[in-house]
Amino acid sequence: MNDELFPRERVEVMPGAVHLPGWLRDGRPAELLAACRAWALPPAGLRTVRTPGGGQMSVRQLSLGWHWYPYGYARTVVDGDGTPVKPFPAWLGDWARQAVADAGPSVTDAGGPSAIPFDIALVNFYGTGARMGMHRDSDERSPAPVVSFSLGDTCVFRFGTPRSRGRPWQDVELRSGDAFVFGGPSRLAYHGVPRTRPGSGPAGLGLRGRLNVTVRAAGLD
Numbered sequence: 577m578n579d580e581l582f583p584r585e586r587v588e589v590m591p592g593a594v595h596l597p598g599w600l601r602d603g604r605p606a607e608l609l610a611a612c613r614a615w616a617l618p619p620a621g622l623r624t625v626r627t628p629g630g631g632q633m634s635v636r637q638l639s640l641g642w643h644w645y646p647y648g649y650a651r652t653v654v655d656g657d658g659t660p661v662k663p664f665p666a667w668l669g670d671w672a673r674q675a676v677a678d679a680g681p682s683v684t685d686a687g688g689p690s691a692i693p694f695d696i697a698l699v700n701f702y703g704t705g706a707r708m709g710m711h712r713d714s715d716e717r718s719p720a721p722v723v724s725f726s727l728g729d730t731c732v733f734r735f736g737t738p739r740s741r742g743r744p745w746q747d748v749e750l751r752s753g754d755a756f757v758f759g760g761p762s763r764l765a766y767h768g769v770p771r772t773r774p775g776s777g778p779a780g781l782g783l784r785g786r787l788n789v790t791v792r793a794a795g796l797d
């Protein structure tokens with residue numbers, strides 16, 4: 577449900593980076609949340625990600641299709657319970673291609689969205705205080721855009737350039753139901769989540785915290 581009095585507009589925040597407010601309509605937020613709850617269960621469920629330097633990420637994460645670990649992709653949870661990654665569902669690829677079409681031509685280098693072979697989803701759960709530092713999504717071997725869907729609490733999404741972690745950047749509020757697509761000249765741009773706003777999500781959804789699902793094409797076989 578979109579409970580905005582006036583729907584927020586599509587905004588291209590950087591060349592090839594497009595925010596689609598309220599893009600998940602009708603039953604889709606609840607459908608995606610129910611799917612995330614099922615994927616979160618073991619085996620290959622939600623886990624804490626440890627970084628090579630000995631730290632750990634504050635978000636909890638799971639993967640579908642290909643398992644992401646710092647810093648690569650595998651078919652099994654090589655840094656967790658060792659089980660095969662859960663399959664990437666075809667419907668999520670369909671949603672992502674629809675979002676790419678709605679984002680417009682700047683998010684793709686060549687060809688239309690219909691041929692994009694989406695085959696990965698990374699699901700991130702942000703509890704109170706969780707954040708994600710500025711990084712690039714650079715472990716994929718495909719130029720296809722990344723499509724992000726948000727549920728639950730609002731966050732500040734910081735979107736910069738491919739050149740550096742620093743400024744210039746744009747801060748965008750991603751709310752429950754929003755999509756964000758980045759590709760073309762922004763495919764390797766630095767981005768991160770400096771904060772979420774605990775308790776800001778829609779009461780009717782029944783999610784405490786924030787979920788983000790990024791859909792990607794691996795370009796691997």
Ligand SMILES: O=C(O)CCC(=O)C(=O)O
Pocket residue numbers: 698700708713724733750767768769788790
């Ligand atoms: O949580 C978000 O909105 C962004 C997640 C992200 O950048 C990632 O999973 O690589």
Ligand SMILES: [Fe+2]
Pocket residue numbers: 711712713767
């Ligand atoms: Fe990312």
